[in-house]
Amino acid sequence: MTVITHSVLSELAARRYVLLLGGSGRLGQECKAHLRELGIPFWSPMRSEIDMGNLNGIAKLLATKPPVLIVNAAAFTDVDAAETHRSEARLINAEVPSTLAEIASKLDIRLIQISTDFVFSGQEGRAYHEDDEPNPINWYGATKRAGERAALMAAPSTIVLRTAWLHGNGRPSFVHAFARKLANGERVRAIADRFGSPTSAHALAGQITAICKAVLDGDDVPGGIYHAAGKGSASPFEIAHVIAGELEADVSLIAASSASELADIAPRPVYTVLDCQKIEEILGLPCQHWQDGISHTIQHAGIHGRRVA
Structure with a gap:
């Protein structure tokens, strides 16, 4: 059930605003x-205010x-779970973007759709460019690619931003997992033959x-x-060394x-580095080098010294 929060909408009635979906991620x-x-x-509505599965x-x-x-x-991002929850993944990753784009086209709204390197x-x-042909090898990637296509077909003005290996301090990530172990003097096993941005x-x-x-x-x-991702390429092994x-x-x-060695349910691509030259040249938005991004996350994670709680 979608709950329309009239107080929020009334407050925004006289203003031009941005609707942010997936604000808790x-x-x-x-x-x-x-x-x-x-x-x-x-x-940015809470889940109690908007049901992403209720397209109407x-x-x-x-x-x-x-x-x-x-x-x-907003996205269904559990790559392994997507293989066994296919309808739910398709709904959130493909059907919702399609609906949003259709509405955006009718109401003259711009849409920014976040996508993934897993469409390749x-x-x-080698590094992928925006005009390279997608060929996803798992259901998550397939649904995200379907969402891209549907959104651009319904609203060509849609801005699709493909990103990769996202980390930050809103929620724990692989960067935090590596950092906590290393700060505590624990051993870390990190993949050396899979590369991304x-x-x-x-x-x-x-x-x-x-x-x-x-x-x-x-x-x-x-x-x-x-493509909007960290510049350069890295394996988890290289990331662990920077951390x-x-x-x-x-x-x-x-x-x-x-x-x-991993027991993944869904297959993963081994080299999905993204070339970000287009967003820098056309939109004038520089992409941060991946090492600088890792440094920022560590510096703001509250992980210092040799030991952490």
Whole structure:
């Protein structure tokens, strides 16, 4: 059931605002902080206020007081669970973006849809560009790709931001797991044969908020697909070494492992590095190097010294 919070909508009635979906997640929390910092009016409904599975309810909600822009950071992100909860993953990752885009097109709303590097197979052995043909190898990637296509078909002005290996301090991530073990002097096994573009949620939220401001200011922001991720490539093994450096931990605690040792339900691509040149050149939004992103997360995680609670 979708609950329309009349007090919230009345408050926003005289203002141009951003609707942020998925505000309780790692990226969503960072987006809220950035929007507040810039003084951009936004509404990020709680789960009790909006049911992402109720497509008709979402349509009625948006028609009540249309925002200028929707940021859809809501997603079914459990890659393994997506294999066994296929309908739910398809609903959240594909059908919701399609519905949002249809509404956006009718009501002249801009949509920012967050997507993933997992739309690619990872078999090219090089960084992927936006015009490379997607070929997902798991259900999560397939549903996210379906969401991209549906959104752009319904509303070509949609801005699709593909990102990867998101980390930050809104919620614990693989970065925190490595850091806590290393700070406590525990051994860490990290995959050395899987590569991606580790991305700071803080940095990505900054890019999203910059787009929001540009749209609200009436600037020309071309729709399409953009890669928005950490610059460069890294394996978890390399990430662990950077974390050890930040904590001044013993790097001998880190041992290399292979992705083949994992008991994953869903197959994972082995090389999904994203080339981010397009977003820098067309939108003027620089992408942070992945090492700087890791440093920021560690420095703001409250993990210091040799031991942590």
